[in-house]
Amino acid sequence: MRVSVCGREAGVTADVVLRPMRWWDVEEVAAVEPLLFGGDAWSAETFWAELAAPGRWYVLATDGERLAGYAGVAVSGGEADVMTIAVHPKAQGRRTGSALLGALLDRARGSGAASVLLEVRADNAAALALYARYGFERIAVRRRYYQPEDVDAHVLRLRPLGPRQ
Numbered sequence: 001m002r003v004s005v006c007g008r009e010a011g012v013t014a015d016v017v018l019r020p021m022r023w024w025d026v027e028e029v030a031a032v033e034p035l036l037f038g039g040d041a042w043s044a045e046t047f048w049a050e051l052a053a054p055g056r057w058y059v060l061a062t063d064g065e066r067l068a069g070y071a072g073v074a075v076s077g078g079e080a081d082v083m084t085i086a087v088h089p090k091a092q093g094r095r096t097g098s099a100l101l102g103a104l105l106d107r108a109r110g111s112g113a114a115s116v117l118l119e120v121r122a123d124n125a126a127a128l129a130l131y132a133r134y135g136f137e138r139i140a141v142r143r144r145y146y147q148p149e150d151v152d153a154h155v156l157r158l159r160p161l162g163p164r165q
């Protein structure tokens with residue numbers, strides 16, 4: 001089923017299919033990681049561990065056949081953390097990231113989280129724009145957190161995580 005509903009709360013739609021990530025998706029996802037995160041790419045083992053960890057939920061976006069993106073959230077004690085969000089280089093700029101983030105927020109909300117936290121590189125313009133669209137606010141800066149590039153990390157929070165608009 002093709003959906004264009006996730007991300008609606010931020011006034012956006014994306015023409016992608018969203019479904020939970022499963023163990024059989026890990027190989028394909030891990031192959032895309034280095035294209036998006038370079039030396040910080042997660043291994044297949046990391047994805048395995050994440051899928052098995054308590055409170056985790058990972059979602060996959062496809063164009064019906066090919067992988068378009070994926071994202072994950074950890075919910076614990078009324079708080080949620082965005083673990084990752086990634087859109088295939090060939091699929092970027094078409095609101096897939098917005099749809100994935102909307103799905104994570106829905107999941108966090110449905111699991112009783114009152115706020116959502118994440119960390120982002122200060123030089124990641126696309127990600128900062130995405131989070132701003134959803135109302136995330138900067139609450140802290142970790143100076144020179146990303147090495148060796150010497151780039152700050154911004155800690156962003158969305159609170160309150162109220163009912164969907």
Ligand SMILES: CC(C)(COP(=O)(O)OP(=O)(O)OC[C@H]1O[C@@H](n2cnc3c(N)ncnc32)[C@H](O)[C@@H]1OP(=O)(O)O)[C@@H](O)C(=O)NCCC(=O)NCCS
Nearest residue numbers: 085086087092093094095096097098120125126127129130
């Ligand atoms: C960040 C990322 C997930 C965004 O996914 P996407 O599907 O391209 O994003 P969308 O199409 O939903 O656009 C979201 C916003 O980002 C903006 N944007 C997209 N690409 C951009 C770019 N290269 N530079 C600046 N802004 C950009 C869009 O204009 C939009 O902002 P708007 O709502 O104000 O118009 C994607 O770029 C990505 O996977 N990057 C590599 C991995 C990564 O950095 N993940 C985030 C780690 S915190």
